[in-house]
Amino acid sequence: MLVAGGLAACGADAKLVDGKGEEPPPESAAQLTVSPETGTEEAPVSTEIGVEVEAGEVTEVVLQPEGGEPVEGELRPDGTSWVPSSPLEYETTYTAAVTAVDADEIPVTTETTFTTMASPGNQMFASIWNGSEYEYGQATPIMLDFPREFSVPEEERANVERRLFVKSDPPQPGAWHWFSGNHLEYRPQEYWQPGTVIEVRAAIGGMPLGGGVYGEADITQTVHISGTARSVEVSNETKQMVAMENGEVVKTMPISLGKDSSPSYSGTMIVMEKLAETVFDTTNEPGCNGEEDGEDCYITDIQWAQRLTWSGQFIHSAPWSVGDQGVRNVSHGCVNASPADSEWIFNFTRVGDPVIVTGTGVELPYGDGFTAYDLSWEEFLEGSYLEPPDTTQTDDD
Template sequence: MGRFAPVGAMVGALVLTASLALAGCGGDDREKPVVAGGGQQGESTATASPSGSAGPAQGPPAPLAVIPADGATRRPVSTEISAKIPEGGTVSKVVLTTANGRPVPGLLRRDGSSWVPSAPLRYGTRYTATVTGTGPDGRIHQGTSTFTTMAKPRSMIGSGLYLFSDRTYGVGMPVVAEFSPGIPKKDRAAVQRRMFVRTDPPQPGAWHWLPNGTQAYYRAPEYWKPGTTLTVRLALAGVPLSHGRYGNVDRSATAKIGRAFEMKVDNATKKMTVYENGALVRTMPVSLGKKSTPSSSGTMVVMEKKESTVFDTRDDPDPANRYVTEIDFAQRLTWGGEYIHAAPWSVAAQGHRNVSHGCVNVSTTNARWLFSRTLIGDPITVRGTERTLEPGNGWTAWSLSWPEFVAGSALPVPEGGEPSAF
């Protein structure tokens, strides 16, 4: 229902040969994410015992081919440490050091496929990797490789993460990664392998790419459990993304999920029902978008909150939709400009008929009450309108069924969802 100028805020494989200016009710003005870079810290060793082995065989360690190969140059700073081990073997330890012997922290993937540094390596720098593993016969294998990373590339792809550390979000908050330009379909699997999400308590999840590759969402089969900690790292710095371009930076965030708070709007009754931790806490009349500018049906989440703002739609192609209006308690639901907001001018219509330009109109009292309780990421489901929510028009991860959602992953997703990579 209005527009104002936006404010700027915007993981090689270990080869085991066995295996906004706001636009109210119209317009597309999105706030770009900015988050702190960095990586997760962790031990660089993993212990394992080969099944069916009575213990290590005697004799000198068998040679182990480490990847990157010894003497390799111009390796991306996203390089992971891997090795070739006989079928059925396991890696027990990975050590990566700088030229002066300083250890580099990292983590071994849960599937044992590779060891991932906890932060991007330095450009134009020499490293030494030592990998120790145990073969299926119990023999110890070890190998060492010294390699050098590439110079900083000139051509990079920007990325963003709509998640900030030390903040609390609603149970519907998806992890949202953004890319400019978008990632082509053929390159998405490699990118997705470098996008890590860990949840505490553990909950499986999956990634879903928008068709144009500009955004990818991560969510669980159901809303997050209240109190969950989300630890996210988009480990994309130096990753070859597409067309000779590399990722520009790592982005990471650790955030909390708060209490369960959910809003449901039914066009048939023109009412919103509000639930907190499963209990109904309030019912309020609403007025939705009129037939010429209908509200979207689907599950959205609160993306942004403005206690007071101005909706300006004077550039709308339809003169009938042009106006400048002061708005209180505005909560963005879509990039296209749908909000929940106070609409004292439509109180008489609320609960009876739709008169808005696509927004969810409520009284000032109800708008203030909602605004004081909602979090970014709280879900709202609207049903029964003349328009279906378009994918990508907001953080639309929850507007898809779980089978539909996992179909958008660039990598296979196990039934029930993918566990954490580490």
């Protein structure tokens, strides 16, 4: 009787859950899977926290080493993984707790614990060509190089590309192009907008690069694009060089291009380096036998030289051909201009400015210089191992 009375006193609608008068929390509809799997050992220090979620979205990722502080990082834009902001520590155990919520904001959390590998013996350093101390022209590609003796295997190139992060302000989607297994260039669809600031992170520290080789360290760089858009147009038809600024003609100058036996290339080239004084020495080229002999084997002091190709085409001062400039082609492939005009254009341009040469009948060879913009956007994308970027977005999206 005492027991029955006790039950009646609870009320007809009362519920008893686990011995407590409380409802269990509702289950989230979100289904969450994370990687690497719990218990994974020998994980690279470039490991990302993979995320697969159904009927929900990820709201938080906390990655923490045993006894240490949480690691900084962020989700990829496509939400497929969470990327640490720097390489993890070698021989360290980490726990990742990933939280997602469903449409009703009900959370679910999944954890995984893994241990990273020991520091590998075969590590490879890479470098970003662009520096932060210089304002580049609008056609500057971001360039990443591995040592010449190393080539990233084709089956690893998509993985490498996914670890190369480029953010620009204002936003301009772009892509990477592999000119070889050790040289990549990145560009947007059109030239960089004036004043663009580009943040680059090659997150390859501890990353497997193929063939038992690992990246030595992450590389970061900030690249600045000039606030003024400048370009140079060179016409074989008119024998004139035109300096453009923000789409307007600034100065027109007579020039001489390459003669028939050594024609200039046509294409979109980029100012690669600027040398106020240098020496052109062709005596080591085939047929010269290390000696000055005739007009094609020479050692000559040159002023106001701007390199356009690796093979040796420049804009430069040529006082010996002033009488030919604007009339006929007499150079060995370079753009010859008067001393005064060469100095003027030297001071006008920056490394990274485009130089568009037309009408010579000989196309610029692939990869002879910074040739990213000599390719159409479609051709450029063919050199990437990832899906093309979405170039339809605007700053208001």
